[in-house]
Amino acid sequence: MTIDIVILAAGQGTRMHSALPKVLHCLAGEPLLQRVVNTASSVPDSKIIIVTGRASEEVKASISGEQIHYAQQDEQLGTAHAVQAAVSVSGPSDITLVLYGDVPLISKETVLAVIDTVDNDTMALLTVTLEDPEGYGRILRDKQGDVCGIIEQKDAPPEALKIQEVNTGVLALKTSHLREWLPQIDNKNTQGEYYLTDLVAIAKRSGIHVVTKMPRFPQEVAGVNTRIQLSKLERFYQQQQAEKLMMSGVTLADPNRIDIRGSLSSGNDNFIDINVVFEGVVKLGNNVSIGPNCLITDSMIGDSVQVKANSVIEKSEIYSNAVIGPFARLRPGTVVCKNAKIGNFVEVKNTQVGIGSKISHLSYVGDAELGADVNVGAGTITCNYDGANKHKTIMADNSFIGSNSSLVAPLKIGKNATIGAGSIIIKDVPDDQLTLARAPQKNVPYWVRPTKKK
Known part of the structure; x- marks a missing residue:
């Protein structure tokens, strides 16, 4: 089984207020994107495709690893548009996994659990339950408890905003399904963007079951948009290292x-x-x-x-x-x-x-x-x-x-x-x-x- 791992790293990162691309800011001395690449590299039979935009040459020069390919997203038209850029340069594969260059602490165990869920009739989605889900897309479930869609916060009615299970953005599915479904995504939403989350509703209509997985810690799927968020993740990471030392x-x-x-x-x-x-x-x-x-x-x-x-x-x-x-x-x-x-x-x-x-x-x-x-x-x-x-x-x-x-x-x-x-x-x-x-x-x-x- 071959796996394409698409890492989205084209965001501007304007809230960092920095000349350095957001994904090159460091956590525990290593660029955020490099940490994601390290985790992706541990997946057997995988090829990594990094989608870049701003300062793509600087990103390429800063990241090391084997089997890394790059795709360019010149216009920031949404996550589905970014994945489409990656698909256009990818070769044949069985499964495609989508990760994010500003989500540095996702673990190998979580990644493998998501991949192992995928088959011809199943798409995998990584979700997390948060006490404060502000800013995240909410997971919609039907009466049977099955996932039937994701709604972004800006598009969500008040009752949907009460949902605490949220989308992390990490998903995996058969590459053949991805290639078939991406052209069906439109940008008819308040942001005017092509949302990758629309794949969930398309999968539901196509008779593909959406199975959810959760990480061990919410911080595994926490993204970095500001230096405050980066500092909180740094402290969490250092606390984990300190506890391992004391246990040893x-x-x-x-x-x-x-x-x-x-x-x-x-x-x-x-x-x-x-x-x-x-x-x-x-x-x-x-x-x-x-x-x-x-x-x-x-x-x-x-x-x-x-x-x-x-x-x-x-x-x-x-x-x-x-x-x-x-x-x-x-x-x-x-x-x-x-x-x-x-x-x-x-x-x-x-x-x-x-x-x-x-x-x-x-x-x-x-x-x-x-x-x-x-x-x-x-x-x-x-x-x-x-x-x-x-x-x-x-x-x-x-x-x-x-x-x-x-x-x-x-x-x-x-x-x-x-x-x-x-x-x-x-x-x-x-x-x-x-x-x-x-x-x-x-x-x-x-x-x-x-x-x-x-």
């Missing part, structure tokens, strides 16, 4: 103050303080402690690691029992081995910090390789960039770098070597030696400090 053995200081903008896998007995943001793919081991106000992106954090407050970790690997922060910044390519420490106001980039090594405070170490038990004093910097190229600094096992030292790469500091504080090192340092590189100190006797003239 993670303690959250406040479940309302964590953001997961990607995927986070976690071991047991981890603690995450307030205002921690995870981006991309992050993996936590066991017994990890993360302090408040941290940002962690595309990184792996091993067992019993402490990440202290206000630290930023990006595309890095941190192994067991390491300590990071507070106020540390780990830039891409950083590897912190077990029992190592990156302290407060330390920036590290593209560097391996060996077992038990320490960069405790106020330092920049880039493009470097630290062996085991290296101690880097406060104020140390690796001068790794010559204005055109990056160069490497190697600090061998048990070397000691005195405070306020500048290490001019390319450079190798030998095993057990010691660099005196305040040195500028421009040549390799042998093993087991003390190296000093300071200008001679000069004391000026009887010198009088200048004073301001009155």
